[in-house]
Amino acid sequence: MRSFIPKSRGMRDTPDEAFNWRLFLRAAIFGLLGASRGLDEGLVGGMVSLKSFKDEFRLEDGSEGHQANMLSNITSMVQLGSIVGAFLAFILCDKLGRVRTLQTLSLLWLVGFIIVVVSEGNVNQILAGRFIAGLGIGMTTVVSPMYIAEIAPKSIRGMLTNLFAGSVYLGATIAFFSNWRASVNLPDESRWQWRAPQFAHIGFASLFLLLSFAVPETPRYHMIKGRHEQAEIALADLRMLDTSHYQIQAEIIGIRSQLDREQESTHGVSRWRKLRELLFVPANRYRLMLGFMSQLLGQWSGANSITIYATEFFGVLGKSGQSEKLFASCILGVVKLASAYLCAFFLIDLLGRRRSLYMGITLQTISLTYIAIFLGVVGTETLNSGELSGPQRRGAVGSIAMIYLSGIGWTMGWNSFQYLVNADIWQLRLRALGSSLVMCLHFVNQFGNTKAVPDMLLTMQSYGFFAFSAVVSFAGLLWVWFFVPELRGRSLESTDELFSLPWYKIGRYGHKLVPEREEIHDVEEGKGDLRIEGRAP
Structure with a gap:
């Protein structure tokens, strides 16, 4: 299968057998978990815009402020549950393993x-159900990148991890089309108009629950639990190589060496002491900063809000009629889906993390700035009236195109990096805790963002929202330039030395000052001990 994979740095060290159907099947199962988030982001925005839902749950009663609050409560409840779910994932992944966590979240x-x-007409029941589902959806953002990072060869770790980021928009595309077809084919008086699309969630959750019994635990988790022989067998099965093969021995030595060093330095340390280590060890603080800032800047750059409230924004930009707005949202889903997978397969491991971020954020900033200027000059009242001059009509078409272009920029930049950063930076022993904390912040920001947008649109108007998002995007570009290191092609066990550099050198100079050094070369040259019990020189 190597011939179908774009050439990337480090592939010469990986035998052809490692690129096999077992690897890609297991990565695909966990990678497709991202559809859970995409389904919700796409379905809930369309659901609350459907007349059948508004009438049944009386969303148009009361003042504008009351309506905005009710709308934000419903749309944000999955994000609220996901905050708790992301933290629970840390405990479950450490205690039960990655596969058992998949089964729990699916349920x-x-x-x-x-x-x-x-x-049936009970808003509190809707809120409770969405909160419970959010617990499971929040866990996906931790367990999926973690599982894939622990089974993937380092040369394609970025590509495989970004299956999760790409599948977010597979779910969103399915959701957008489901809402659109329901609005066209089912009458406004029928509650099935909003109910029918929700069965996509039930179908996907049931599928993942069944598939969870077909995937094995990761070799690294076996190693954490002290099952060294099982780890070796699991890795050999995954790579489709004999246990005596140098690749298997090199990976096992690397995993065990790092884990032994970590356990020796923190013998007897409790879970809460691990938290203190994250906060007080400079290298771990830098890791935590990378995770936290990527979530803060990414979530407030506006992309997820555009996905959730797509029908609202297309209406602001001149689309009239519920079906027309929902169809425009379908196109947005297709654009994001195609660009997400193109970026995953052809950019992340070829151009690297930093360059992909530069390109994506720049594109996003330009698009958002254009929309903000257009809305500020023309005004939403003129757009709502439909009485536009020729240049204004062309500007409106350009703004809609910029919505799609901002989606491409998002998938090239923040969408990939916000998940990939957890797969790249954490030490094996701290990966579950670090990933959970970062993804908790992810959903805290998404919850706050989803709750805030309806009020922002009331107080700042649409042009103010897009201007705010453009400023955040530009700030993100400066942050990437100074702080984000290039981690393309590095093994999971080789990043410690990079993060031990002075903080002001890690982002801009780290990849040059601390090049990748692999134990596999020592094994190939006969310098390493091929026994698992041996330690790398």
């Missing part, structure tokens, strides 16, 4: 949306 996701679809 929560399934039960939550069964509660949603059987609700």
Whole structure:
């Protein structure tokens, strides 16, 4: 299968057998978990815009402020549950393993949306079901990148991890089309107009629950639990190589060496002492800063808000009629889906993390700035009236194109990096805790963002929202230039030395000052001990 994979740095060290169907099947199962988030982001925005849902749950009663608050409560409840779910994932991944965590999250996701679809006019039931489902959806952002990072050869770790980021928009595309077809084919008086699309959640959750019994645990998790022989067998099975092969021995030596060093330095340390280590060890603080800032800047750059409230924004930019707005949202889903997978397969491991971020954020900033200027000059009242001059009509078409272009920029930049950063930076022993904390912040920001947008649109108007997002995007570009190191092609066990550099050198100069050094070369040259019990020289 190597011939179908774009050439990337470090592939010469990986035998052809390692690029096999077992690797790609397991990565695909966990990678497709991203569809859970995309389904919700796409479905909930369309659901609350459908007349059948508005009438059944009386969303148009009361003042504008009350309506905005009710809307934000419903749309943000999955994000609120996901904050708790992302933290629970840390405990479950460490205690039960990656696969058992997949089974748990699938059950929560399934039960939550069964509660949603059987609700009849009860807003509290909708909120409860979406919160329970959010517990499971929040876990996906931790367990999926973690599982894939622990099974992937380093040369394609970025590509495989970004299957998760890309599948977010597979779910969003399915959601957008489901809402659109429901609005066209089902009458406004029928509650099935909003219910039917929600069955996509139930179908996906059931599928992942069944598939969870077909995937094995990762070799690294076996090693953490002291099952060294099982880890070797699992890795050999995954790579489709004999246990005596130098690649297997080199990977096992690297994993065990790092884990032994970590355990020796923190013998007897409790889970809460691990938290203190994250906060007080400079190298770990830098890792935590990378994770936290990527979530803060990424979430407030506006892209997820555009996905959730796509129908609202297309209406502001001149699309009239519910079906037309939903269809424009479908196109946005297709654009993001195609660009997400193109970036995953052809950019992340070829151009590197930093260059992809530069390109994506720049594109996003330009697009958002154009929309903000257009809305500020023309005004939403003129757009709502439909009485536009020729240049204004062309400007409106350009703004809609810029919505799609901002989606491409998002998938090239923040969308990939916000998940990949967790796969790249953490030490094996701290990966579950670090990933969970970062993804907790991810959902805290997404919850706050989703809650805030309806009020922002009331107080700042649409042009103010887009101007705010453009400023955040530009700030993100400066942050990437100074702080984000290039981690393309590095093994998971080789980043410690990079993060031990002075903080002001890590981002801009780290990749040059601390090049990748692999134990595999020593093994190939006969310098290393091929026994698992041996230590790398």
